[in-house]
Amino acid sequence: MLIIKPIQDKNYQEEVCRLCGFDYSPLAFAYDEKENDTLIAGCQFDILGTKAVILNFGMVQGVNEDIEALIILGRSVMNFLELAGAKTCTFNKSNEAAERYSKMLGFKEKDGEFVIELEGLFDGKCTHCK
Numbered sequence: 001m002l003i004i005k006p007i008q009d010k011n012y013q014e015e016v017c018r019l020c021g022f023d024y025s026p027l028a029f030a031y032d033e034k035e036n037d038t039l040i041a042g043c044q045f046d047i048l049g050t051k052a053v054i055l056n057f058g059m060v061q062g063v064n065e066d067i068e069a070l071i072i073l074g075r076s077v078m079n080f081l082e083l084a085g086a087k088t089c090t091f092n093k094s095n096e097a098a099e100r101y102s103k104m105l106g107f108k109e110k111d112g113e114f115v116i117e118l119e120g121l122f123d124g125k126c127t128h129c130k
Contacts, residue, residue: 002069004033004076007042016042022056031080033073040069043077052086052118057101067104074105082118089116 007013007030016032017024020042033041040063044055057074059065081089091102091114102114109115 002033002035002072004031004073006030006080007032013044017044017056019060020056020058021061022058025055028055031073031077033069035066035069040066041073043073045077045081047081047084047086050085050087052081052084052089054089054091054102056092058097070101071104074101078105078116078118079122082121087117087119089118090114091116 007016010026012032013028013030014024014026016022016030016039019039022042022044025044025046028044028046030042030044032039033043039060041057041059043057046053046055054074054077057070057077059070078089089107091098091105091107093099093114099114105116107114107116
């Protein structure tokens with residue numbers, strides 16, 4: 001069973017980042033994703049008023065990539081961001097997989113950034129598909 005939770009402990013967040021190959025951002029929020037109590041993926045993100053940014057996103061190094069699990073993690077993070085008041089979100093081009101991951105989550109390239117409109121994304125009034 002997949003379990004996605006916000007990370008409360010900064011030491012654990014740093015460990016998740018290390019295992020995923022991310023640079024640790026101590027001021028960032030983070031989620032982890034576990035399957036059968038084994039860490040498989042992580043995400044660091046920040047909220048800047050009505051704009052959010054996904055800083056790092058991906059699987060634990062050495063774990064086979066699971067696209068469905070990544071989509072579930074990404075959508076969980078975006079749902080939280082929308083509930084927290086973010087209207088738009090950008091996806092940081094932090095690594096070579098960022099473009100692929102951002103596109104699978106529905107981000108569109110605009111002015112050199114990967115962007116998605118969060119407002120209405122989870123209530124059936126999605127604006128990014130129009």
